[in-house]
Amino acid sequence: MERFEVNILGCGSALPTTRHFLSSQVIRLHEKLYMIDCGEGTQLQFRAMKLRFQRLNHIFISHLHGDHCFGLPGLISTLNLLGRTADLHVYAQPDAKNVFQPLMQYFCKGMTYSVIFHDFNPAANEIIFEDRSLTVSTIPLKHRVPSAGFLLEEKPKSPHIIREMIDFHRIPISQIPAIKGGADFSTADGVLIPNRLLTKPAVPPARYAYCSDTAYSEKIIPIIEGVDVLYHEATFSNADLARAKETCHSSAQQAAMIAKAARVNQLVLGHFSARYPDETVLLNEARTVFPNTVLANEGKVIIA
Numbered sequence: 001m002e003r004f005e006v007n008i009l010g011c012g013s014a015l016p017t018t019r020h021f022l023s024s025q026v027i028r029l030h031e032k033l034y035m036i037d038c039g040e041g042t043q044l045q046f047r048a049m050k051l052r053f054q055r056l057n058h059i060f061i062s063h064l065h066g067d068h069c070f071g072l073p074g075l076i077s078t079l080n081l082l083g084r085t086a087d088l089h090v091y092a093q094p095d096a097k098n099v100f101q102p103l104m105q106y107f108c109k110g111m112t113y114s115v116i117f118h119d120f121n122p123a124a125n126e127i128i129f130e131d132r133s134l135t136v137s138t139i140p141l142k143h144r145v146p147s148a149g150f151l152l153e154e155k156p157k158s159p160h161i162i163r164e165m166i167d168f169h170r171i172p173i174s175q176i177p178a179i180k181g182g183a184d185f186s187t188a189d190g191v192l193i194p195n196r197l198l199t200k201p202a203v204p205p206a207r208y209a210y211c212s213d214t215a216y217s218e219k220i221i222p223i224i225e226g227v228d229v230l231y232h233e234a235t236f237s238n239a240d241l242a243r244a245k246e247t248c249h250s251s252a253q254q255a256a257m258i259a260k261a262a263r264v265n266q267l268v269l270g271h272f273s274a275r276y277p278d279e280t281v282l283l284n285e286a287r288t289v290f291p292n293t294v295l296a297n298e299g300k301v302i303i304a
Contacts, residue, residue, distance in 0.1 A: 004029050004154055004206035004304040006229065009045035011270035011296035013235050013249075014067045020272060021045055021298055022067040023212060025231070026056070027152060030133045035059040036150055036210050042071035043078050045298060053079060054086070058129060060136060061092035062212060063122065063147035064099065073103045076115055084113045091128055091136075093146050094119040122148035125223055139223050141214035143248045149211035151223060154304075157202035165198050206304035209264075212271045215245065216254040221262045228304040230264040231296065233271035234282050240275070252282035256289035270296035 005028040012020030022039025033056040061069050097117035120128045129136040139149035158180040185193045209224040212233035234252035236244040244251050259267035267290050272279050279295050286293040
């Protein structure tokens with residue numbers, strides 16, 4: 001069965017530490033890879049998690065702070081050295097191409113592939129990407145620079161065929177697509193076999209929300225309502241709430257308040273400040289509000 005995997009490549013904040021890499025995640029679905037943010041060290045973690053570069057075609061950049069995008073030029077260069085030929089699509093606010101294209105022209109001469117930038121409005125909630133597997137929408141966030149989160153929603157799956165019933169009624173293979181689409185089946189004797197006896201419901205499609213970097217904002221709640229997994233920044237503890245407000249970040253407790261109000265299934269905390277040598281303090285703080293909370297960590301794989 002196909003899984004909707006969230007691979008954590010980095011979950012630290014702006015100041016690098018020996019414990020955490022900077023922000024980056026890879027969603028794996030139907031053997032396709034979709035990257036969210038690309039901080040320094042991303043390609044090293046990509047290798048460490050045994051992900052395949054050739055399956056990565058789409059990168060979504062939340063905002064233009066270095067800990068979320070300084071790894072992008074290096075990754076683009078590496079893909080060029082590997083002789084990539086497929087287009088690479090980068091989704092970001094309009095300034096991104098003005099920042100990165102000069103670097104590519106200087107450092108990546110003789111590109112073997114094209115990097116295509118797609119602008120989005122970080123202040124809007126709208127679909128910015130869609131393929132056969134999923135849709136990606138923006139989530140307006142509250143930060144010091146234009147910033148957007150991302151809502152990734154898996155496309156609905158077809159019902160599962162009950163093989164024993166197909167064999168019993170000797171249903172031709174040519175009829176399977178129609179049955180998956182909801183059709184009943186008539187036997188040669190004119191007996192109608194209801195679709196509900198031939199199929200069983202598919203697993204509900206996964207929904208995943210990524211919200212980093214942002215101050216506490218209840219405006220995102222209707223957008224992320226009921227998601228299977230919410231990744232929400234928890235840069236600070238409540239003891240440093242004044243600093244969180246000053247820098248437009250969230251505390252772990254505030255992240256949990258969002259998760260509770262949005263009735264999500266699971267909360268994943270990330271984007272940890274370097275000031276906390278042990279993030280357990282953040283986990284405990286969040287769990288007092290929303291018990292089904294876990295900490296992000298490099299190498300962690302979360303199933304949505």
